[in-house]
Amino acid sequence: MNENETQLKIQALVDGELTGREAEELRARLESDGGLRALHARLTAVRGLMAGAELPRTLPESGDFHWSQISKAIGHGEREARRLAKPALGANWLLRWVMPLAGVACLVLVLSRQQTTMPDLNILLGGDHELELTDDEIDVMTFNTGDDAISIVWLDYSIDLQQDSLQLWLD
Amino acid sequence: MPEEPAYSSAEEPQLVEWAKSGDMQAFEELVARYRDRIYVRAYSIMRNEDLAVDLSQNAWVKAWQRLEQFHGEASFPTWLSRIVTNLCLDELRRQKRARMDSIEAMEEATGPVENRMELETVDPIEGLGREELRERIDAALAKLSDKHRTVIVLYEFEQFEYREIAEKMGTSIGTVMSRLFYARKRMASLLKETLKRDGLIE
Amino acid sequence: MSVSRDNPPMNRFTVFVALLLFVSSGYVTAQADPITVQAWLVLGSSKEQKDKMEVPADIKKKLARVFKWMHYYQLSSRQLNIADATTESAKLSRAATIKVTNKKSGKVAVSLFSKGKMLVQKTQSLKPGHHMVLAGNTKTDSAWFIVLSKSK
Structure with missing residues (x-):
């Protein structure tokens, strides 16, 4: 040896x-x-x-945010699994429920257009929050703080933050 | 209407059972209880905050997807810790950083030479608090190469055996032993250096 | 809840009529008061940028409750006075514009446009002291936030 x-x-x-x-x-x-x-x-x-010398650390993001990311990923995975597992919805179901509901929605839209130019055909998020996303390519996540004091919509989108020179004068 | 379960006061096995039956709130409570612990393990291996957060999140998602496979052989946090460790090892393999010119590559190629180096004596001097020592150990760990740090973290913190580490890292038991020996020597040397510099030892 | 396959058509018609009456009555009675909404465009960054101004302390505190950036810089801010059932817009950067509609029952609808294209519209109640935040990553290691609050 x-x-x-x-x-x-x-x-x-x-x-x-x-x-x-x-x-x-x-x-x-x-x-x-x-x-x-x-x-x-x-x-x-x-x-x-x-032995036992691993330094304790705290997650550098809030627990709510961390959970929202996890639950979003779980939801996405489950939707994907369902999409792969299930055949398309039957035309019978479409005729029975979607068409009559679409009729009601159109009537509601006609009424509401007299008051505002914003369409009300949005996604219901629970509570009184509604979200409409116009680009399917943009990943979006919504969450509220525990006390509901802040509601957040997080978009996987980078906007141009540059200011107009004229705007800079005005600020 | 049935009363909502008291998640915050529920025992861990109960939460796991609820989560297995699809209860997301129970799973959220488990995340709240162990998120820091899982993050610590990821950070210990990766030494990168953002990566550690991402890998921790992925570990929780994988845990949810594989909850059916958890039968309580180990505790729930231990099981989770194994998941995040595996993800970290996958990530390290994926990165496969081209650092062939590093001292690490040279050391790997010249094992017997490195092993002839004297192992420094480290005396955790009296008066140095456990927390202070932990911080110094953490700083020393950060200076090890990925391979040496991983092997020492898996052995000392994750409490894997040599054989398990070899399997996880896709290497031989001999290499694991050699890396662990080198990692300990480096740790001893780095700790002695820092304690000396701060005037805590002669 | 199970659904009978043999719902008589009359029943469904009755439900539609009831729904219409319900919606119409809300339309007639609900009115919105004029509101003032403050909007900030904020850059969240881990790096200190001495040429930029930090956001007001209360906004920073709110953002720091949720997000992890060290610094929150105010890039622009606008105040919108919005009459009942009308929409006002504000340009926050060269590319980003918001439109805020004062809706009934204390709700606001905020639409975010980038280079003229609408990205998202969020509708919700916005109580004074509460904040709506639209946010996203930037191409560097930082984030943008549009923070909106309603004055009392």
Whole structure:
């Protein structure tokens, strides 16, 4: 056994990874070899230092945000799985429910157009929040803080932040 | 109307059962309980805040998708920790940074030479608080190469055996032993250096 | 809830009529008061940028509750006075414009346009002291925020 192998065996002994017979043989060598005993002691000291020494850290983003990202990814995965698993919706279902509801929606739209130019055919998000996204390519995520004081719509979209020079004068 | 379960006071096995049956709120509570712990493990291996956050999130998503496979052989956080560790190892493999000119590559190629270096004696001097020592150990870990840091994190913190580390890292047990030995020597040397510099040891 | 396959057509018609009456009555009675909405365009960054002005402390505090950037810089801000059931717009950057509609029941509809193209429209109640935030990443390691709040 060369020096390198011996060092690794001593380490394995410290780590409790040696089998009974090998461990016994090495322990016998340790008794007669001061150098190996010192190595054993040093490795044991380093192990002792490292035990439970992982520095605790706090996630650098808020728990709400972290969860919103996770739940969004879970939702996306489940939608994708459903999309792959299920056949397209039947025409019967379409005729039975979607067409009459679309009729009602059109009437509501006609009424509401007299008051505002904004269409009301939006996605209901729960509560009184509605979201309309015009580009399917843009990934979007919405969430509220626990106390509902801040509602956030996060878009996977980079807008141009440059200011007009005229605007800079006005600011 | 049935009463909503008291998630915050529920025991972990109960939360896991609820989550298995599709209860997202139960899963959210599990995330709240263990998100820092999972992040710490990812950070210990990757040493990059953004990557650690992303990998932690991915680990939670994978955990949700694989909840059926969790049968309580290990504790839930241990199971999660294994998931995030695997993701980190995949990420390290994916990155495969071309650092062949680094000291690490040289050391890998010349194992017996490095192993002849003397292992520094480290004495965690009395009076140095555990927290302070942890911070120094953390700083020293940051200075190790990915391979050496990973092996020491998996062994000391994740409590894998040599064989498991070899399997996870796709290498031999001998290489794992060699890397672990080198990593410990480097840690001892770095710690001695920092303690000396700060006048905490002679 | 199970749905009978043999709903008589009359029943469904009755439901439609009831729905229409419900919607129409809301249309007639609900009115919105004039409102003032403040909008900020904010850059969130981990790097200090001495040439930029930090956002007001209360806005920074709100954003920092949720997001992780070290600095929040105000790139522009606008105030919109919006009469009942009307829409006002404000240009916040060369490319970004918002349109805010004062809707009934205390709701506002905020549309974000980039280079003239509408990206998103969010409709919700906005109580004084509460904030609506539209946000996204920038191409560098930072983020943009459009923060809206309603004055009392």
